[in-house]
Structure formats: structure tokens, C-alpha cells
Amino acid sequence: MTTTDFAPLPEAAALPKVRLPQGLLLLDGALVEPLDPARRIAVRDPSTGQTITTIPACTPADVDRAVAAAHRCFESDAWRSMRPLDRGRLLERLALLVEDHADELAALESLDSGKLIGITRAIDLQFTIDGLRYFAGWSSKTPGEYITLSPLVAEPAVYRAYTERRPVGVVAGITPWNFPIGQAIQKLAPAIAFGCTVVLKPSEETSLTTLRLGELILEAGFPAGAVNIVTGYGHDVGAALVEHPLVRKIAFTGSTATGQRILAATAKTMKRVTLELGGKSPTIVLADADLDRAIPGAAAAIFSNAGQICTAGSRLLVEAPVYDRVLEGVAEIAQTLRLGGAFDPATQVGPLISAGQRDRVAGIVEGGVAEGAVAVAGGATGAGEGWFYRPTVLAGLRPDMAVLREEIFGPVVCAVQVADPAELIPIANDTPFGLGASIWTRNLDRAHLLADRINAGTVWLNTHNVLDLAMPFGGNGLSGIGREFGSAAVHAFTEPRAVCMRLDPQAALR
Ligand code: NAD
Numbered sequence: 001m002t003t004t005d006f007a008p009l010p011e012a013a014a015l016p017k018v019r020l021p022q023g024l025l026l027l028d029g030a031l032v033e034p035l036d037p038a039r040r041i042a043v044r045d046p047s048t049g050q051t052i053t054t055i056p057a058c059t060p061a062d063v064d065r066a067v068a069a070a071h072r073c074f075e076s077d078a079w080r081s082m083r084p085l086d087r088g089r090l091l092e093r094l095a096l097l098v099e100d101h102a103d104e105l106a107a108l109e110s111l112d113s114g115k116l117i118g119i120t121r122a123i124d125l126q127f128t129i130d131g132l133r134y135f136a137g138w139s140s141k142t143p144g145e146y147i148t149l150s151p152l153v154a155e156p157a158v159y160r161a162y163t164e165r166r167p168v169g170v171v172a173g174i175t176p177w178n179f180p181i182g183q184a185i186q187k188l189a190p191a192i193a194f195g196c197t198v199v200l201k202p203s204e205e206t207s208l209t210t211l212r213l214g215e216l217i218l219e220a221g222f223p224a225g226a227v228n229i230v231t232g233y234g235h236d237v238g239a240a241l242v243e244h245p246l247v248r249k250i251a252f253t254g255s256t257a258t259g260q261r262i263l264a265a266t267a268k269t270m271k272r273v274t275l276e277l278g279g280k281s282p283t284i285v286l287a288d289a290d291l292d293r294a295i296p297g298a299a300a301a302i303f304s305n306a307g308q309i310c311t312a313g314s315r316l317l318v319e320a321p322v323y324d325r326v327l328e329g330v331a332e333i334a335q336t337l338r339l340g341g342a343f344d345p346a347t348q349v350g351p352l353i354s355a356g357q358r359d360r361v362a363g364i365v366e367g368g369v370a371e372g373a374v375a376v377a378g379g380a381t382g383a384g385e386g387w388f389y390r391p392t393v394l395a396g397l398r399p400d401m402a403v404l405r406e407e408i409f410g411p412v413v414c415a416v417q418v419a420d421p422a423e424l425i426p427i428a429n430d431t432p433f434g435l436g437a438s439i440w441t442r443n444l445d446r447a448h449l450l451a452d453r454i455n456a457g458t459v460w461l462n463t464h465n466v467l468d469l470a471m472p473f474g475g476n477g478l479s480g481i482g483r484e485f486g487s488a489a490v491h492a493f494t495e496p497r498a499v500c501m502r503l504d505p506q507a508a509l510r
Contacts, residue, residue: 018104018107018108019108020052020053021212021215022215023056024211025211025214026214026215026228027065027069027229028069028228029069029222029225031214031215031218034062036059039059040054041231042054043055043208044354045112045386046114046351046353046386046387047114047340047342047351047386048341049355049385052111052112055207055211056231057204057232057237058232059232059236060237062230062232062237063237066199066229067241067246068246069224069228070170070225070226070228071169071225073226074167074169074170074197082195084193087192087195088136088137088138090221091133092133092136093220093221094132097219099129101212101216102125102129103121105181105209106121106124107120107343108208108209109124110343112180112206113180113206114341114352114353114387115305115342116342116347116348117342119304120342124179124181127179127182127467130469131186131469132189134189134470135469136189138190138194142494143165144162144163145162146161147162147163149500158502158503158505160501161498162498162499164497165194165494165497166195166497167196167493167494168194168248168493168494169247170196170197170246170249171187171191171196171198171249172241172247173191173200173201174254174262175201177203177353178309178310180202180203180207180208180209181209184200186484187200188200190484190489191493193489194490194494195494196249196493198226198227199241199247200228200229201231201238203254211231214227214229234254238258239265242262242265243265243269245269249272251273251274252273252274253276255277255407256277256479256480259277263481272495273482274474274492275480275482276310277433277480279311279312279314279475280314280405280407281311281313281315281435281436283313283315283316283317283413283437283438284437284450284454285316285322285440286439286450287319287320288446289442290442291325291326294462295329295330297462298464299330299333301464302412302413303348303413304465306349306350306410307361307410308352308353308409310479311435311436311458311464314407314414315414316330317424318415318417318418319418319421319424320417320420326415327395330377331393332377333391334377334378334390335377335378337349339383339391349388351382351386352388352410353387358387361408361411362380364408364412365394365408365412367402367403368403368404371401372396372401373394373395373396373401373414374394376395377390378393392412393413394412394415395414395415397415405431421446421450425450425454429453429455432477433475433478434456434478434479435475435479436456436458436464436475437451437454437459437460438459438460439451439454439459440461441461441462447462455476455477457472457474458473469485469486470485472486472487473486
């Protein structure tokens with residue numbers, strides 16, 4: 001596969017050697033320039049702030065080309081008649097190629113996103129490879145259902161009825177910047193497995209690994225148009241995908257504000273949507289928890305990936321008898337975590353994605369402190385050229401404070417003391433979101449009964465942020481609509497079709 005060796009810019013001599021993708025779009029089975037190649041977006045390394053390269057800022061006309069190709073492929077006899085197992089083999093071939101290039105892809109991801117290289121290699125790339133293999137297996141297992149007709153039909157015995165699941169059509173996979181390559185696969189793999197075709201639009205902040213994936217998709221031998229990749233801004237390229245009449249489904253992961261815009265825009269065409277959005281997930285520590293596990297668990301729940309995880313445990317709700325110990329323990333971890341660049345092996349917390357995101361986080365924390373919150377740890381930007389923000393623990397909060405209500409998407413946790421589980425439940429549910437929650441306790445009865453009362457798409461018990469491809473994932477309320485992963489993907493990427501047949505009652509006797 002053709003890639004260009006990374007040629008460091010003069011001021012970027014310290015950057016690690018990674019291989020940059022060619023920066024070409026995958027359209028209709030070829031790597032091509034956008035219609036206006038001069039429109040570019042600068043790609044910056046969050047660890048240093050330096051410019052690495054540029055990517056195409058596509059236009060709606062490029063979207064039109066991509067969707068037309070995806071639609072042609074979807075309607076083609078070749079795609080419609082392809083054996084499901086052969087669609088699975090495409091995903092398996094891509095898994096092998098990603099595996100072969102895992103180190104290179106991990107380095108590219110870390111350079112582009114600031115994610116720690118060890119994490120990118122061990123988690124993001126493994127998730128990507130496993131995701132391709134997991135959904136390759138699903139390709140041959142699309143379920144259907146036999147239906148016994150009700151007595152409303154005069155002669156039920158001469159009817160045969162069943163459902164089959166048909167691919168929904170052209171899928172637009174629109175993804176955010178916190179798990180770039182993993183999110184691309186999260187949309188691509190189930191779409192292909194269930195017979196859809198796809199147009200991927202990665203975040204303008206982190207498109208490099210998706211572009212490189214396009215080169216590997218070509219190498220894996222996907223039919224022309226089955227997968228297409230466009231890059232660019234959300235307000236034009238993303239919006240054009242959402243508006244396009246030939247796109248039948250939007251598989252979106254990103255902010256609640258964008259999800260709401262997409263939902264409103266798709267009302268006109270009634271496109272299918274799955275929306276994986278933001279959260280304000282509670283980490284709940286009960287008095288009987290094993291604090292040796294709960295304290296580092298609560299810290300990891302918020303500080304991993306510098307808090308840029310949709311299910312980050314951003315509200316720490318602690319039962320009164322252990323509140324001081326937990327607060328002190330999490331604050332101590334926050335103070336000792338080492339901030340640094342993505343490629344420094346000593347780094348424990350990397351940068352935020354952009355200067356804008358760092359300033360947004362700083363602004364929300366400053367607002368909270370101005371309203372009376374106390375920064376027990378952190379509360380300031382980190383030193384260095386990159387976009388760092390110190391792991392922060394806030395206490396002394398009132399329920400109406402923005403810092404306790406809004407998704408911050410940074411390494412900031414709000415600690416709240418609760419008297420007992422009865423007081424805890426309304427506090428945990430006092431949010432328009434409903435994405436994740438963890439409960440830390442040694443008491444299994446309390447764990448399960450409390451889990452029943454928490455409004456969240458996923459509840460973890462004595463752990464947090466475990467995402468498994470076999471477990472349905474998604475949120476309630478403003479955290480989104482629908483579920484991805486596991487058997488939920490069948491519903492997300494297919495439509496049920498009922499088939500009803502009347503037999504000739506005399507046929508067997510003739
Ligand atoms: P974002 O909404 O700004 O952007 C996400 C994607 O949508 C990008 O590709 C962007 O270009 C595109 N986009 C923007 N405006 C659009 C429009 N009008 N029409 C169509 N597409 C548009 O989100 P972000 O800042 O990249 O990501 C952070 C957010 O993602 C956080 O809120 C986080 O909680 C959420 N997230 C959720 C999950 C989940 O599974 N629930 C996972 C990861 C991230």
C-alpha cells in the first residue's frame with residue numbers, strides 16, 4: 001500500500017516518525033482527490049500544538065459522489081447477491097491488514113489525537129481488530145422469525161408468515177475525535193456485515209487513521225462503493241450527509257447538540273438514526289465498598305483519556321461515612337498523575353484534543369469556582385506547548401451549578417456527598433443524560449437493586465468504562481437513541497420485513 005513517509009516540518013523535528021496517509025478520499029473503489037483539493041484543514045498534534053499535515057475539507061459535491069457510489073453498490077446485483085459469509089471475509093481481510101499495521105496505525109492515532117501510545121496500541125487498535133472480527137461473525141447470522149398468525153385470519157393453517165431482516169441501505173457513519181479508528185469500525189463493520197454500504201465522515205480533528213483505513217480497505221478488496229470516506233467539517237460535509245436523500249441511515253456518535261440537529265434534520269426524510277451522545281455519568285461509591293479498588297477505580301473512570309470518554313465518571317457520588325477518604329484518595333491520585341505528550345512512556349494523562357477544548361474545560365471549571373466550588377486538586381491548565389489540563393477534583397457543589405450539570409469532556413470530576421442510598425437515587429438521576437453509571441459496593445443485593453434505579457444505558461458494578469462489543473451500548477434521555485454493539489446492531493442496521501403467503505388448501509390432495 002502506498003503511504004508517504006512522514007517528512008517532519010522544520011519546527012516539528014521532535015515528532016515521532018509515523019507514516020501519514022496520502023490524504024486521499026476513498027470514493028467508488030479508488031483513492032481520489034476531492035473536487036476542490038485546495039480546501040484543506042490543518043492537522044495539529046495536541047501534544048505539541050504543532051502542525052503535522054493537512055486533510056481535505058470536502059464539499060457537499062464530494063458527499064454527493066460518495067453517496068452515489070454507495071447507492072450504486074447497494075443496488076448492484078453483485079452486492080445484493082454476495083454471500084453473507086463473503087461480506088464477513090471482507091471484514092476478516094481488513095482485520096488482518098489492520099493487525100499487520102497496528103503499530104503504525106497506533107502511532108498515527110496518537111499523533112493526531114494525543115491519546116497515549118500504549119493505550120492506543122493496547123485498546124483502540126485491539127478494539128478495532130476485534131470489532132472487525134466480531135462483526136464478520138455476525139454477517140452469516142442475521143436472524144428472522146417464524147410467525148403463527150392470529151385467529152383473525154379465517155384459515156390460519158393455510159398461511160405461512162415470517163420476518164426477515166433487510167439491510168437498511170446506504171449508511172452515513174459520522175464519528176467524533178475521542179476514539180477515531182475504533183468509532184469508524186463501530187459503524188463500518190456492522191453496516192457491511194448486515195449488507196449495507198457506507199460513507200464514513202470522521203471528525204475534522206482526527207481524520208488521519210480513517211484516511212489510512214481507506215487505503216487498507218482498498219487493499220482488502222472491498223467492492224467499489226461498499227465503503228467510501230469523505231473528510232471535512234460537520235456543518236457542511238456532515239450536514240450534507242444527513243440531508244442526502246439516498247442516505248437511509250445515520251449512525252452518529254458525537255455531542256448531544258449535534259445529535260439534536262441531526263434528529264431534527266432527519267424528521268423530513270425519516271432516515272433511521274442511532275445517536276450515541278454525551279453523558280454526565282455517576283461513579284457511586286457506597287460506604288461498604290472496597291476502597292482499595294473504588295478509589296483508583298473512580299480516578300480512572302474520569303482521568304482516563306484525559307476525561308474525553310462519553311461514559312467518563314464525571315460525578316463522584318459518595319456515601320457520607322467514606323466521603324472524606326474517597327475525596328482525599330481521588331484528589332491525591334489527581335495530583336500525582338503525570339501530564340505529558342502521547343509518546344512519552346512516563347505520561348499518565350495526555351492532552352485535550354484542541355486549544356479550544358482546553359479553554360472550554362478551563363472556562364467551565366472557572367465558572368464553577370466563581371460560583372463557590374472548591375478545586376481540591378487541579379483547576380488549572382498544564383505546562384508545555386500542548387493542550388493540557390490538570391486532573392481536577394471539585395467539591396462544595398450545589399445541584400444547580402453548570403459544572404455539575406453540563407458534560408465537560410475533560411479530566412474534571414465533581415464530588416458530592418450523599419447521606420444514604422435513598423438520597424442517592426434522585427441525585428444520581430438528576431441529569432438529562434443517561435449513558436453510564438458505576439456502583440462500587442461489596443453488597444450484591446444493594447448493587448443490583450440500586451442498579452435497577454439508575455437511569456443509564458450501562459451500569460457497571462465494581463468497575464467502570466468496560467465496553468465490550470458483545471454488550472449493547474447506548475444511552476437514555478439526552479445521551480442518545482438506539483444501541484450499537486452485540487445483537488443490538490442487527491436492529492440498528494436492518495429493517496424487518498414481514499412476508500405472508502397463502503397456500504392453496506387443496507394442493508396436497510390433488
Ligand atoms: P461533535 O458533535 O462536535 O462532532 C461529531 C461529528 O459530527 C464530527 O464528525 C463532526 O464533524 C460532525 N458534525 C458536526 N456538526 C454536524 C452537523 N450539523 N451535521 C452532521 N454532522 C456534524 O462531537 P465531538 O466534539 O467530535 O465529540 C465529543 C462528543 O462526542 C462528546 O459529547 C461525547 O460525549 C460524545 N461521544 C459519545 C459517545 C457515545 O458512544 N455515546 C462516544 C464518544 C463520544
